[in-house]
Amino acid sequence: MAGGVGAAVMAPRLPRPRGMAVPARGARMIPRREEGVTHVIEFTFALTLFLIIIQAFSTTMDFRIGVDLDSNDNRIAAARSITHELAGSSGNASGTVDWETLEWGSGSPQLSAGLTVGLLTETGVLSLAKCEALAKFTYNGLRDELGTKDGLSVEVRTLSPDARVSFWGGDVSKATVSVTEERILLLRTADGDVPAKLRVTLFSGVTPDTTLRLTEVMYQPAAGTEWVEIYNPAYVAAEVDGWKLSDLAEEDLILGGDDETLTIPARSAAIVAASPTDFASRYPSVSYVFGLEDSAIGDGLGDIADTIALGYHSYSDALAYEDDDGAAGDGNSLTRDCPTCDGWAAAAATPGAV
Template identity: 30%
Template sequence: MPCPCGNLLKRRSPPTIMRRRGHRSLERDETALTAVIEFLSAFALFLMILTAFLALAQLQMGSNDPAVDRLDRSAVQGLDRLTSDAGWFVPGNESAMDYQNATADWHLQSAEDLDEGRVQAGLVVDGALSMAKINAIQNLTEGDMVDGLGLDDGFSIHLTIEVITSNNSSRIGEMLFDGGTERRTAQASSTANRQFIQDGETWRIVLEVHRGGRLNNDLHITELMTRPASGGPEWIEIYNPNDFAIALRGWSLNHTSSEITSDHLFKSGVIAGKTTLLFTGDATSQAAGNASQVIDLGVHGYLGVGMFNGLADGSGVLTLRYTQIDEARPYDMFRAEWGGDTGLFMVTGQSLAWDGNTTATTSWFIEETPTPGDQ
């Protein structure tokens, strides 16, 4: 009789085979899951590399906006021209340039000559920034600088030169130059900067190039003489608080009183940055003090000398105005008033002086000892 054990063993075999098949299926699932995870990880890494590459390409190629690209190039190229060599100056005027007398010593020229000729300001001599050339930027108008750097029409700039590290702690943060159009007034801007290490210090130059923007024109009437003594001339003292020079084209003086109303529009002239200018009724007898320039308005009959009055003795208003190139209406930039309700009545030999605060009547006072040209 056959042994029943054999049948029993045969009946138990299928579950063992099923377990083996299930184990192999689980292994295949785990392998597939691992492959999926590895693929996703590799794909994520690929996306990261692609993103980094595109970002680098964006930095190298610039934005997709041609106007922004032009601003970026202008800032970089302008700074390169400013800091690559000593610069140059070609004397001349609107009709002709004197190329034979061109010179790298642009910093030795007057503000008037620089404005009439052509200049590209360069600040580097023998690989280092020249303080003499930095100081001479005050003889350049912002427009002169823009033209010299080869920037597009309608562009403006703001330039800063700062000491950022020094063995002398009192020098850290000192501004060697800070002037130009404010960024907040512009439609768009781009910035480039460069550092120079010299004489134990680090100097940083930052050039901002703007599209549009309102020029930082700001002139102050600081003192005026309406009743000169001993037959002397009337005079008006003007101060330029900006680091850049300001061309007088577009500026005008307006004087009103009960007896006199007169205007004078300036068609030429430049006042250097951080300097004082004197308008006078007679340049030959005018005490100039530290004024950088003396301009005779007596020849135009605007200011008087001796018994001739250009400005009212008793009471009057003197307004300094500016007209933007693309605008017709002048803006009142500064105002001085005397006599009437102001309580400011001058006698012979006294002047009206500004205290440096607001343009309100309370910021003016009678000066017993006038100081023309010594703002």
């Protein structure tokens, strides 16, 4: 045997499996039992953290749901209160029950002075004139009078046929949450008293858009003053404070009388005239006539060509015209095809009637 007599017998050396790490000298091997305990601890910690997060989320949701339920309860109570006010009396403004004959923020007395908004006649049925007069209120104006900061709409419909009589307020279809209160009443019409439904809705939503539009221009009248018709397409009154009219040379603020808040009722038109007095004498049936700060539309509208613009801050609605477009001193005006259309055409003047 190699190595000589008496040599030590060596144990056979077994091959080490590939990829098996060799522990450093002095390192302690962790038994499998300890590894299992470590995994259990890690899992328990992760599960505990997960449950804490779920509980926090659940608590937040419960709070949010509670807030929403409280808000809806408040809306229900407010809708009932508003319906009671509207359907509970004839209303009163500065001592008169005929508040529908007054204007918002103009004249004396005014709609905004000590107003109770009631829609009934003295015999206890809905007054068509009062229902339609809601159109004179700005969105914030009527909400303030009725004591709510929620989105609001007020609608009156006949029952047979089911047809809208009047509507005031914001767009309920875009609301995320809404509450409606209804009251069945008789509505006095020219044909007699008919069953109708008063519907008050409070909701969470945006303020209605009261962007004004140019709809008719008399740039070269055969006689009298230049004038422009502006239209409010919203279902609430639009404030005109701060709006301007301009031509290519100059811009002017739209003005009313002394101490007036300028408004155009819902779905209605107003006239801005270089001379409101002259215009009113020629068209006495037009209710809303405003003037300008220097008694001219811009620098005076050109007879041959010009551009007129209605603007508020960055918004502008403009019409560029030439005398070839018509209405050049023949008594006609340039009239928009519809309030939201782009087309214009010469036609018989119809100020105030869109």
